[in-house]
Amino acid sequence: MPDQHALLSASGAHRWLAYPPSATLEAGLPESSSSAAEQGTAAHEFAEWKLRRALHDAPTAKPVSSWHDAETEALTDDYVAFVQELLRDVRQVCADPQVLIEQRLDFSHVVPGGFGTGDCVIIAEPLLHIIDLKYGQSVMVEAEQNPQLMLYALSALNAFGSLHDIDQVAVTIFQPSRSNISTCTISVTDLEAWAEKVVKPRAEANLVLAKHEFAPPAELGDAEIAQVLYRLPSLSAWATDAEAHALSLAVNQGKTWPGFKLVEGRSIRKYADESAVAEMAGTGGITDIYDYDHKLKTITTLEKQAGKKRFTELLGDLVVEPAGNSRSPPTTTRGPY
Structure with a gap:
């Protein structure tokens, strides 16, 4: 039982x-x-x-x-x-x-x-x-x-x-x-x-943690702060594992919790093919496309340099935006995971 x-x-x-x-x-x-x-x-x-x-x-x-x-x-x-x-x-x-x-x-x-x-x-x-x-x-x-x-x-x-x-x-x-x-x-x-x-x-x-019940830090004595600092690694590890477990349940099993909503993380745009970007930029008259260590400048930088409209016309098809990682931050917005 x-x-x-x-x-x-x-x-x-x-x-x-x-x-x-x-x-x-x-x-x-x-x-x-x-x-x-x-x-x-x-x-x-x-x-x-x-x-x-x-x-x-x-x-x-x-x-x-x-x-x-x-x-x-x-x-x-x-x-x-x-x-x-x-x-x-x-x-x-x-x-x-x-x-x-x-x-x-x-x-x-x-x-x-x-x-x-x-x-x-x-x-x-x-x-x-x-x-x-x-x-x-x-x-x-x-x-x-x-x-x-x-x-x-x-x-x-x-x-x-x-x-x-x-x-x-x-x-x-x-x-x-x-x-x-x-x-x-x-x-x-x-x-x-x-x-x-x-x-x-x-x-x-x-039992020490139960006694403190996460009291405001300013209310803790020196000895109590020392105890908390000693246990911070296990506290952090537990919190990280708990968040990962909750996210896994939300993504894979559709689990929901009141006050939390599954949202897509911020994604970063990438070049689909850097060689093709360099060739197309040269054909379109966009020069100075490399930074100091001869790497293609970032999408944001070239977009500002060439102008958003021109950049999109020439290179838009060579830019991809992968889906961001799912995450589950606290939120007050309506709607479940």
């Missing part, structure tokens, strides 16, 4: 670990829903119900949704079969594994206020299994270096590690719509080192 309202969520960790300001900026955005998200939620609820039934774990009432169809039935069956098969293998090593379904996972010991929900957690000494059902099919998701699952693993270790002798964690992405089962095994030592060296500092950076 998706994380609820944690500022530094596990599902968004790939963003806020890479770009500290992303969590703060996203927190100000209204919640949105899409058909894909609704379908994914319905599939997770159905998968949970089926898995609880299969494991005789006091099933809740069967969920009802307009999204339930033959595909949902088949893919959630695949998920349940995968978990059951994994449990059969696990019992070869641990006779009585503990299975937790849709378990709330709190990792606030490394990320203040951080939590998420683990689809399936299996505690089987000396191994801890974290299984995440990904219902969507647009993007192939891998378990290797997956921060969401690594945070879930840290949470489960914090909750159950003192009761069990765990030295490794296996994190698995089960993505049936892409026939994708991706598993990565991480030692507890490496996981805890990642938490100390990467997660905690990035979480702290996010």
Whole structure:
């Protein structure tokens, strides 16, 4: 199931670990829903119900949704079969594994206020299994270096590690719509080192930014300005990537945002054939067409030199104006992208 309202969520960790300001900026955005998200939620609820039934774990009432169809039935069956098969293998090593379904996972010991929900957690000494059902099919998701699952693993270790002798964690992405089962095994030592060296500092950076909420620079103290300057590269990189992503969505998928309009960038006129321009200019009596390093003068310069009308008559057909690059600046003009 998706994380609820944690500022530094596990599902968004790939963003806020890479770009500290992303969590703060996203927190100000209204919640949105899409058909894909609704379908994914319905599939997770159905998968949970089926898995609880299969494991005789006091099933809740069967969920009802307009999204339930033959595909949902088949893919959630695949998920349940995968978990059951994994449990059969696990019992070869641990006779009585503990299975937790849709378990709330709190990792606030490394990320203040951080939590998420683990689809399936299996505690089987000396191994801890974290299984995440990904219902969507647009993007192939891998378990290797997956921060969401690594945070879930840290949470489960914090909750159950003192009761069990765990030295490794296996994190698995089960993505049936892409026939994708991706598993990565991480030692507890490496996981805890990642938490100390990467997660905690990035979480702290996010919380500092959340505290300032982009206060006017004049209101910042010297220490705060130093913190901002230190993080400027990541802030700038994130903003650049966000703009490029928005532009790509607008150009390629027709995505629109209120207050923004896709416009064509300024184009620069060019000579289609410089040799032909030189020949035609000479024939038409336009002299002194080269600059100091013997390059054709710019179109604007020759246009002024010869007069716009004469330039157009002689050389107009040899001038091209490529389409400018699309860009999406803020605008108050009416009309979508």
